[in-house]
Amino acid sequence: MIRLYDTVRGEVRDLTLRSPGRVSMYVCGPTVYDLPHLGHGRFTLVWDVARRWFTFQGLSVHYVSNVTDVDDNIIARANLESRTESDVAAQYEKEWWDAMTRLGVARPDDTPHATHYIEGMIDLIASFLDRDVAYVTSDGVYFDVSSVPDYGLLAGQPLESLRAGARVEGSDEKRSPLDFALWKNAKPDEPSWPAPFGDGRPGWHTECVVMALDLLGEGFDLHTGGFDLKFPHHENERAQAEAAHKSFARHWAHHGFVMVGGEKMSKSLHNFTSLTDLLDKTDPRAYRLLVLRSHYRSPIEVTPSIIADAERALDRLDTLARRFQLSVLGGDNFELASSHAWEDESLELYERVVASMNDDLNTPFAVAELFEALTAANLMADEGHGASARRLAQSINALFGALGLSLLAGSHVTDEVTEKLVIERDAARLSKNWADADRIRDELVQRGWIVEDGASGTVIRRS
RNA sequence: GGCGGCGUGGCCGAGUGGUUAGGCAGGGGCCUGCAAAGCCCCGUACUCCGGUUCGAAUCCGGACGCCGCCUCCA
Numbered sequence: 001m002i003r004l005y006d007t008v009r010g011e012v013r014d015l016t017l018r019s020p021g022r023v024s025m026y027v028c029g030p031t032v033y034d035l036p037h038l039g040h041g042r043f044t045l046v047w048d049v050a051r052r053w054f055t056f057q058g059l060s061v062h063y064v065s066n067v068t069d070v071d072d073n074i075i076a077r078a079n080l081e082s083r084t085e086s087d088v089a090a091q092y093e094k095e096w097w098d099a100m101t102r103l104g105v106a107r108p109d110d111t112p113h114a115t116h117y118i119e120g121m122i123d124l125i126a127s128f129l130d131r132d133v134a135y136v137t138s139d140g141v142y143f144d145v146s147s148v149p150d151y152g153l154l155a156g157q158p159l160e161s162l163r164a165g166a167r168v169e170g171s172d173e174k175r176s177p178l179d180f181a182l183w184k185n186a187k188p189d190e191p192s193w194p195a196p197f198g199d200g201r202p203g204w205h206t207e208c209v210v211m212a213l214d215l216l217g218e219g220f221d222l223h224t225g226g227f228d229l230k231f232p233h234h235e236n237e238r239a240q241a242e243a244a245h246k247s248f249a250r251h252w253a254h255h256g257f258v259m260v261g262g263e264k265m266s267k268s269l270h271n272f273t274s275l276t277d278l279l280d281k282t283d284p285r286a287y288r289l290l291v292l293r294s295h296y297r298s299p300i301e302v303t304p305s306i307i308a309d310a311e312r313a314l315d316r317l318d319t320l321a322r323r324f325q326l327s328v329l330g331g332d333n334f335e336l337a338s339s340h341a342w343e344d345e346s347l348e349l350y351e352r353v354v355a356s357m358n359d360d361l362n363t364p365f366a367v368a369e370l371f372e373a374l375t376a377a378n379l380m381a382d383e384g385h386g387a388s389a390r391r392l393a394q395s396i397n398a399l400f401g402a403l404g405l406s407l408l409a410g411s412h413v414t415d416e417v418t419e420k421l422v423i424e425r426d427a428a429r430l431s432k433n434w435a436d437a438d439r440i441r442d443e444l445v446q447r448g449w450i451v452e453d454g455a456s457g458t459v460i461r462r463s
Numbered sequence: 464g465g466c467g468g469c470g471u472g473g474c475c476g477a478g479u480g481g482u483u484a485g486g487c488a489g490g491g492g493c494c495u496g497c498a499a500a501g502c503c504c505c506g507u508a509c510u511c512c513g514g515u516u517c518g519a520a521u522c523c524g525g526a527c528g529c530c531g532c533c534u535c536c537a
Contacts, residue, residue, distance in 0.1 A: 010467085028537070036537095043537045073535075152466095155533075161465050165533040178533090204535085226537035227468090233536090255537070256468095262529070266536055293486070294476065299469080299530075306475060309487045316486090319500065356477095364477050368485035378501055382494090434496055441498080452499045459500095 002054070002358045004222075005297060007154055007230060007252040012360045015251055017221050023054050024062045024216040026249070028208060028225035028233070029111070031068040032092035033077050036099045037272035038287075038302050039226070039258040039265050045291040046255045046361075047224055048105040049403050053357050056337050056402035064215050065108040066208060067093055069115050070201055075190055085191050086115075095276065102279045104288065104331055104404055112211040114202065120210040121202045122195045124244060125182045129197060133243045134182055137173035141183040141197055143205075145176060148239040154252060155231035162231075180236050182206055205236035212237075213246055223249035228264075230254050256299045264299075273302070286310040288405050292363040313371075317400065320374055321407035322461065323381065324393040328408060329401025337402070344388065346395035349373045353399050363403065370396055410461045418447060418460070426457040 002015045017023060027047045030040055047063075054061045069089040078085045100107070114121075125141055128134035133147035145151045151159045159178065166177040181203035186192035192199045212220060225234060234252065241248035258265045265272045278287060287302075290310040294300045320326070329335065342350045349369060356366040373396050380389035397407050414422075421440050428436035441451045449460040 030537080031535090039537045041537095046537095071535090155466070157466050157533080162533060165465055167534060224537095227531065228536055231466095231532060232534085257531075257537075259530080264531070264536090268535060289486095290475090297468090298476085301475085306487095309475060312488090313486050316500095323500085362477080364486095365484075368477065371485055375502080379503090382502055429496085432496070438497075450499070453495075454500090 002057075003360055004251060004253055005360050007254050010156065015222065017059075018219050018250065021058070022060045022062065023222065024220040025051070025064070025222040025224065026208070026212040026216055026220060027063070027065040027108070027223075028229055029065040029067050029108075030096055031071050031073060032089045032096055033071070033073040034092060034267060035274040035276050036096055037258075037265060037267065037274055038278060039272070040096075041099070041103060041275040041278070041287060042258050042291055042300065043226055043255050044100060044105045045103060045288055045404075046296045048103075049288075049292065049363065050361055051106070052334070052402055052404050053361070056334065057354075057358075058336060058338055061109075062216060063108045064110045064112065064212065066211055067096075067111055067113050068204065068207065069093065069113050070191060071114075071204060079189060099275045099279060102284050103275070104284060104406070106332070106404075110215050112207075112215060114207040114211075117207055117210050117214070118193045118202065120214060121182075121206045122193070124206060124210055124240070125202075126196060128182065128240075128243060131243070135175070136197060138185075139173075140181050140185045140200060140203070142174055142179045143182050143236070143240065143243070145178045145180070145236075145239060148242045150242075151178075151239055152235065154235045154238060178232070180205055180232065182240075205233055206240065208233075209237045209240045209244075209248070212248070213241070219247040219250055221249070222251045222253060224253045224255065227254045227256060255296045259299045259301045262301075278302075278307070282307055283311055283314060285314055285405055288403075289314055289367075292367050292403055292405065295364055296361055316371075316374065317405075317407045318410060320377065320393055320396065321409040323378070324390050325409060326393060326397045326407055328406050329397055330404050330406030334401040334404075335398045340395065340398045341391075342395065343391070345373070345376060345392045349392070349395055350399070366399075366403070370399060414460070418444070418449070421447075422458045422460060429453070429458075 003012050004015045005012045025047070027043070030036060051061050051063050070085065074085050074088050078088045081088070125134060128143065129136070129141065134141050134143050145159065152162050155162055163176060163178055183195065183197065183200050183202060186199040186201070190201065192201055212223070223234065238248055260271045263269065263271065286307050287310070290300065290302065290306065293310070337350070352369045353366045356362040356369065373392060377389045377392040377396065380392065400407055421444055425437050425440040425444070428440065444451050444460060448463055450463045452459045
């Protein structure tokens with residue numbers, strides 16, 4: 001049984017599935033108006049890991065993540081750069097998927113776009129107006145939050161106390177500061193769609209309700225996003241579903257932020273590092289390992305030295321892959337738990353990792369178990385138990401693969417000169433000509449290789 | 464103001480009341496021609512003050528500090 005923290009209840013509880021063996025999950029995706037930042041990288045990794053883990057465990061996963069391609073920020077950028085909104089959205093969506101590919105984040109099964117769901121949103125808004133849970137103002141249509149009795153459930157606060165803290169905005173026609181825009185009336189130079197209640201464009205909170213219900217259906221299993229989406233975004237999604245008399249997500253889970261110097265990373269604070277930038281400078285697997293080594297609900301700090309730390313840890317994993325010539329798992333290629341042979345040490349490892357992962361996705365503990373197993377595998381091999389060491393290493397590989405982390409034995413592509421140097425060095429070592437052997441080693445190092453003396457002679461790999 | 468979370472060894476980071484989390488860095492050792500890789504050993508931490516308990520990082524109360532949400536935001 002998989003247990004997961006539930007935001008509504010404020011505690012870890014069983015993830016009960018709508019239909020056994022199948023997980024339906026909706027993850028709030030990006031608004032495509034700028035390069036993805038580290039925070040986006042984190043959340044996509046966190047839920048990619050969850051998805052992979054569910055799959056690994058034999059569940060059939062339906063993973064939906066939206067792309068918001070109409071919004072104020074996109075419009076602002078388009079106007080600033082004298083481009084069309086769709087041009088801006090297309091550019092940054094491409095940047096998004098490029099970054100996801102490099103991160104090793106698997107494509108969602110569905111990636112609905114807000115602009116493809118305008119009709120459904122209009123229908124929903126019209127039904128709200130019919131039923132008097134929404135009202136028209138001079139600038140659009142607003143949802144009346146007081147029409148939902150348990151509004152504030154996700155925020156953990158009743159409507160009254162939320163209202164008390166709400167910032168008061170100038171003079172608008174909203175009945176409550178918490179009421180939110182379902183539809184924004186068309187303005188010059190803005191994209192708009194015809195609607196019975198006036199031409200315009202949808203507000204942000206409506207798209208996810210319509211798309212989630214369309215693709216996953218009522219009572220889908222899991223809805224996730226960052227803590228900042230808990231309120232008001234998710235609360236407002238839920239409120240709309242309630243008002244539409246549709247059962248919505250059974251389970252809500254939220255992940256922690258990426259911090260910069262103790263503060264939340266965000267575009268509005270201008271303290272973000274682009275994910276693209278990080279991926280250009282480091283092994284993308286380092287970020288995945290970093291994310292795995294902290295709990296998804298905790299904040300993480302991402303600095304160059306912390307990334308470097310993860311890269312060094314990665315070296316040890318790759319050394320294992322090299323030592324046992326492990327095949328590359330992870331990415332699009334991974335084993336299912338049921339197809340791997342778990343026995344002895346492997347079985348113990350597997351059971352511990354399962355216990356950790358199924359306990360609210362405790363990836364840090366799972367990774368700790370894997371590192372302990374790594375030491376054990378090396379020790380077994382050192383002591384001459386090659387076969388069992390190799391079996392354990394393969395299991396470690398399979399489990400990291402299930403978390404989306406590929407262990408790489410590294411490339412052995414060399415050139416003639418390098419090959420010649422290796423042969424010369426082996427000859428020198430054989431004749432105990434240490435001076436020449438060391439000189440050649442220095443030369444190989446200068447050419448960018450790390451040199452190790454293996455049982456069968458000089459072994460090189462890229463530094 | 465309301466609600467929520469966090470304060471762990473040099474750094475990162477888990478932690479179910481009593482037994483070594485794990486990683487990185489550092490020190491010592493084994494192995495090695497020397498290295499590298501690997502393995503072994505070492506630091507014995509838990510913001511502070513009370514309380515409960517035979518025993519608390521872990522439970523309760525309080526203090527201090529930090530962070531998040533209540534506005535666009537992953």
